[in-house]
Amino acid sequence: MGQERIVITGIGVLAPNGIGKEAFWSALKEGRSGIKPVTIFDPGLFKTKLAGEISDFNAEEFLGPKDLQNTDRGTKLVCSAARLALEDARLKITEENTEEFGVATGTTLALWNIAEFGREIVQDGPRFATAAIFVGTTINTASSQISIRHKIKGFNATISTGFTAGLDALKYAVSFIKLNRAKAVLVAGVEGLTFASFAGFYKVGFLAGLKGEELSCPFDKRRNGIILGEAAAVLLVEGEEYARKRNAHIYAELAAVENSFDAFRAAKYEPKAAGLKETMTKAIKNAGLREDDIDCISSAANSVVQQDMLETYVIKQVFNTRAKTVPVSAIKSMVGETVSAGGILQIAASLGSLEKDFIPPTINYKEKDADCDLDYVPNAPRQQRVNNILINSFGPGGNNATAVIKRYGGE
Numbered sequence: 453m454g455q456e457r458i459v460i461t462g463i464g465v466l467a468p469n470g471i472g473k474e475a476f477w478s479a480l481k482e483g484r485s486g487i488k489p490v491t492i493f494d495p496g497l498f499k500t501k502l503a504g505e506i507s508d509f510n511a512e513e514f515l516g517p518k519d520l521q522n523t524d525r526g527t528k529l530v531c532s533a534a535r536l537a538l539e540d541a542r543l544k545i546t547e548e549n550t551e552e553f554g555v556a557t558g559t560t561l562a563l564w565n566i567a568e569f570g571r572e573i574v575q576d577g578p579r580f581a582t583a584a585i586f587v588g589t590t591i592n593t594a595s596s597q598i599s600i601r602h603k604i605k606g607f608n609a610t611i612s613t614g615f616t617a618g619l620d621a622l623k624y625a626v627s628f629i630k631l632n633r634a635k636a637v638l639v640a641g642v643e644g645l646t647f648a649s650f651a652g653f654y655k656v657g658f659l660a661g662l663k664g665e666e667l668s669c670p671f672d673k674r675r676n677g678i679i680l681g682e683a684a685a686v687l688l689v690e691g692e693e694y695a696r697k698r699n700a701h702i703y704a705e706l707a708a709v710e711n712s713f714d715a716f717r718a719a720k721y722e723p724k725a726a727g728l729k730e731t732m733t734k735a736i737k738n739a740g741l742r743e744d745d746i747d748c749i750s751s752a753a754n755s756v757v758q759q760d761m762l763e764t765y766v767i768k769q770v771f772n773t774r775a776k777t778v779p780v781s782a783i784k785s786m787v788g789e790t791v792s793a794g795g796i797l798q799i800a801a802s803l804g805s806l807e808k809d810f811i812p813p814t815i816n817y818k819e820k821d822a823d824c825d826l827d828y829v830p831n832a833p834r835q836q837r838v839n840n841i842l843i844n845s846f847g848p849g850g851n852n853a854t855a856v857i858k859r860y861g862g863e
Contacts, residue, residue, distance in 0.1 A: 458626050459860060461636075461700040462541025462688030464533035465800050468504035468681055468787045472536060477804035480812040481833050485786045487668055487679050492525070493647040498654050500661040503645055504681025504788030515601065522584035524565050526644030527594045529684035530557065534598045534638055537686040541700060543636065545603055552635040554607040556625040557595035558617030558792040559642045565589040567648040594642055598686075606634055615752070615847030616711060617641065618795035619855055622689070623709045629691050636690035641796030645682035653680050656719075660755060668789075669816035670753035670782035671760050671824040678754045681788025685796040703803045704857040707739035707840075714850035725762040727852035728844065732770045735842065739856040743771050746778060746856075747838035748811050750798040751828075752845050753782040754789040761823045763844060768826075779836075781829045782814040795845035795853060802841040806859050809837045 463473045468486025470476035479486065487504050495501045506529065511520055514532035534555075538545070545553060565588035572581040587593070592610040599608045607628060611621040618641025625637035643649070653659050657677070660666050664676035695702055710731040714722040736743060749767065753760040760782075768775040783801050784790075790797055805811055810833050817830035839859040846852040 456630065457692040458629060458689055458706040459692050459695050459702045460687050460689055460704050460706055460803065461695050461702055462537040462543065463703065463800055463803060464536030464540060464686040465797070466506055466509065466529050466533050466684045467797060468506055468683065471506065471509065473540070473800065473804070476800065477808055480783060480786065480801055480804060481808065481810050483786070483813045483815045483831065483833060485815060487788055492645060495650070500654060500659045500666055502666050502679055503650065504679060504790065505645055506682055522582060522588065524562070524588055524644060525646065526559065526562065526642050527597050529644055529682070530594050530640050530642035530686065531597050531601050533684035533686040534602055534640060537638060537688050538602060541688040543688060550603055550605040552606060553604050554625065554628055554634040554637045555595050555598050555604055555640070556609045556611065556621040556637055557598065557640040557642065558611045558621040558796065559591065559594050560612045560614050560617055560792045561643050561649045562591050562593065567646070595640070598638060598640065604638070613851045614849055615791055616795060616845045616851040616853040617792035619709055619845045619853035620711055622796065622855065623711055625689055626706065626709060629689065635694045636688055638686055639689055639796065640684065640686040641793035642684040643682055643791045643793050645680065650680055653678070667816055668755045668785050669818070670751065670755045670785050670814055671764070671821065671828045672817050673819040673821040675755040675757055675760060677756060678789035681790040683787060683790040683793040683797050685793055685800045687796060687799060702860045704806055705860050707856045707858045708735040709853070709855040710734040710738065711851070711853040714852065716850055719848050721758050721762055721848050722850065725766045727850065728763065728846050729766045729769055731852045731854035732766065732842065732844065735854040735856045739858065741840055741856065743774060745840050746842050747840050748779040748781060748805070750802050750841060750843040751780050751782040752794070754784045759847065764824045764826055775826060777827065779811050779829050779834060780826050781812045783812050785815045795843065795855070798843045798845070799855060799857065802843055802857055805838050805841060810835050811838065
């Protein structure tokens with residue numbers, strides 16, 4: 453596989469605490485949460501009422517009115533974020549170059565269309581069910597719609613590995629560029645907030661508020677589960693030579709992205725998080741760095757008791773004596789657990805750290821836990837120049853992924 457450096461040249465973000473990269477970065481820098489009472493469906497049936505919901509989103513402002521009636525929320529979000537990323541990267545797609553570009557999307561919870569089509573079949577009968585909704589029940593709908601709306605005719609892929617789907621899609625995209633099968637790739641992570649996904653996480657007991665306070669407080673002793681969030685984050689990644697040839701603004705070098713699978717038990721954490729340790733170690737090595745070179749960690753911590761404890765444990769294993777001094781930031785304290793969107797959203801946040809010289813805080817940090825005893829950048833942002841950022845993504849079920857981005861110097 454080729455050794456050309458991979459760079460990031462476009463960012464599109466729709467997050468619970470900000471639409472567009474600048475609004476998102478400002479919210480992170482201020483420690484402003486996007487977690488709020490749910491409004492897009494009635495949560496009255498549930499004990500829990502909060503989510504990382506994207507407010508004031510109007511898909512027509514980004515996509516126009518055409519073909520939106522039977523389009524699910526996640527697809528609207530990610531197509532809008534893709535437009536922002538393409539505009540940010542100043543990439544012009546034409547009939548002459550369209551096959552040089554691809555789309556790789558991480559998404560897993562495409563439940564709205566399935567639930568809606570099932571409802572229509574039961575309530576209205578098969579003869580009256582909406583065919584367009586059935587088309588949207590396939591998991592690749594979001595990725596396909598990105599390509600259709602933005603006329604990208606190269607490869608199109610969907611990765612559905614749950615919590616790591618965004619970073620897994622990123623690794624897939626990097627492979628295509630290094631194999632010279634694409635010049636640039638839109639890499640997306642998306643989950644839309646739906647009644648079905650909220651009910652599902654509620655029923656399996658994964659939501660905060662069922663056994664304690666309804667609060668996203670990673671690493672805090674009060675943590676008792678996730679606040680579910682929605683987001684769409686899209687990056688344009690491309691080979692360095694192509695980016696420089698078209699005089700693109702380069703936000704960062706994507707120095708490494710690694711993944712692994714624990715093969716332990718479904719919906720359970722591997723007791724020592726061995727796969728996460730493997731991806732972190734490999735990512736740092738393959739980025740050409742040492743542990744001492746990492747300036748901060750964008751954590752996967754999501755306010756689940758075991759997850760936050762395991763990540764702390766692995767950071768200690770990987771960083772040894774330096775573990776106590778490397779800043780560990782958990783943006784899920786502000787946006788919630790966005791599942792497939794999480795990894796790409798964390799990279800988008802980390803790019804803001806490189807651009808604006810700050811580390812986002814872990815908000816809602818109040819009560820220390822003896823098992824979580826690192827520097828979590830509690831409650832207030834840290835003004836600091838950073839050059840190398842490690843991004844973690846994992847969850848129950850066995851998937852692990854880690855990426856490293858570097859400040860781009862053009863050398």
